[in-house]
Amino acid sequence: MINRNPQLGKNRALQHLLTTEGLPASILRQILDTAETFMGVTEREVKKVPLLRGKSIFNLFFEPSTRTRTTFEIAAKRLSADVINLNIAVSAQSKGETLLDTVDNLSAMHADMFVVRHSQSGAAHLIAKHVQPGIHVINAGDGRHAHPTQALLDMFTIRRYKKEFHNLRVAIVGDILHSRVARSQIHALTTLGVPEVRVIAPKTLLPRQVERLGVRVYHDMRSGLRDVDVLMMLRLQKERMQGAYLPSSEEYFKYYGLTPEKLALARPNAIVMHPGPMNRGVEIDSDVADGNQSVILPQVTYGIAVRMAVMAILAGSQPSDGSI
């Protein structure tokens, strides 16, 4: 059976943003370019444009999140949309309502867009398949599967600092197995033409056949970091130490934590990224996190512009050059 890419409409325009996998480079670039136009908005005194006035955006967070939910909320408000935050983890689901029942109820309240985070891979796809045409779904993280807006803001950051993608060597370090961020980064990087994407992790934290995603696998930081232009660190969840993935955070830090010495193996002007929240002393040393190669805080700032761009494009309300 033919499975049409559920993110794209008949005219190949973006209907939902569920994953960076399978999206054409032109759409990724369109999002980055649109975000660029919004950068001006976020820096001026009145940080609002009326592009989504009258639209209702529901933040559906089935899994706790502060940072991502907040940046989506700020992005929506700067576009003048009405934002409703629902922390479902502690409401309907605990009363036994199913995921799709929740979505149906909120659709009946005339939602225009859902921003969804869920602990299960595929939750955003399920909702996108279920909602009426005209309602858009943005995946704000589903299980281990995808976190496309995070990857897009990372791409935006890379482009701001490195200008081009086609001449870069990028390393993603840490818990690839459980990371939706890593998966979305890999697809975005390869689609945008980065010639060499590396993943660096112990074997317990790498999924099977990860090389089929178009990456080179390294287990040793010292060889994996050599000559890279961009280092993307991943957050290591404390739970990994409870299972048998890793013996201790100390040993992890020793072999996979990013220290100034290991960073010195990369290109001199390499940038260091992290999706947050950071575990200082576990995956990253404070000297690196706060050092002059770190772009971790700019990532957060850019995240708002990128999420504005995604919402505006989905709502079909892209700014023309003079409109903002």
Next chain:
Amino acid sequence: MQIHIKNGRLVDPKNHVDAVRDIYIADGKIQSFDTPPAGFHADRIIDASHLIVCPGLIDLSVRLREPGLEYMATLESEMNAAVAGGVTRFACPPDTDPPLDEPGLVEMLKHRARNLNQAHVYPIGALTQGLKGEHLTEMVELHDAGCIVFGQPNALLKNLRVLMQAMQYAATFGFSVWLNPQDIHLAYDGVAHDGEVATRLGLPAIPVCAETIAIANIVLLTKETHVRTHLCRISSAEGLDMVRAAKRQGLRITCDVTINHIHLSDMDIGYFDSNCHMIPPLRSFSDRDALRVGLIDGTIDAICSDHAPVDDDVKLLPFGQSEIGATGVELLLPLTLKWGLEMKRPLIEILAAITCKPAEILGIDAGYLAPDAAADICIFDPEAYWKVTPSALLSQGKNTPFLGMELPGKIRYTLVNGNIVYESDL
């Protein structure tokens, strides 16, 4: 009722018969072929011209969802579905709620099934109490109540010592033990084959070694206990090689595969299609191809539907939370035929996998056509293709990865004990 089935092409793998023959049925049994017995007056003549007449199909795994899970399906709906699929005998796994671990439950199920006067039902007794893997069930009592085999579905026992003792105890009384080779710790929270698809979709994975390590344990324990072992639902090429080796050693081991695993792979999960959420998981293309060949070289003995009717509500969930399984008893013949056509094998060979071979595994005297045998017969049109749609399925479960596909093989008549329990016009 006396029935004359005329002009049909009779295909009976067990007796190596593939020829146009008439069948005369009276008193629930086949009386003769070609010439009517003395005093025969047909109450009903079935014209089976251009149709295949074969032994009633035997399915090694059909879930009726009774007792306890009636919201998913009922005995009535699934018994109807079975005969609509040409299935006249089937085994049902003990994973009901409560599990089939007490004689009373088994007797009730047998009794309810018997009253419907349709297919013969063979409940598989739970190997351990509550299927918890800690204490043995009263196997002899369960046998007296109607269980002829004992099983531990879905995952292998945590405790190999208990498993060995269960196998020893079953061997004492000559019962065979049916085991699903999947190590519970290695499978853990997995929902899909450990390969590229699970990696892309971020689905927790079940490695192939969850199956091979379980098979290794089962093979060694079979050697140790001399029990007759049946491996339910094999899924990997590596597992298959181990079964092949065990059979070569002369161990009394048989195994089956599902209609899903000989046609589908993890690629079919597509964008999180929860109809493809199965245990064991759909594995890679090469695993699937090996299973298709394993059936032909005899490593795999039988094909089953692993029928699992599931309510829509519990399928419309994120993949990992969705209920496991697919409806299938009505697809057993079509998907077996499809496999046979694709492998270019003769009908008589492929029908063995759903007639005489599963009968041998169950240890029942059935699955063939002969004078004096019960008139359990399936008559189907091998040329007719039909589209799998929710309304075309009698099962209460409409969930299957094959929805929308055109499949060969339309059941025209199903007979159980000489009664026509299902018929369709076209």
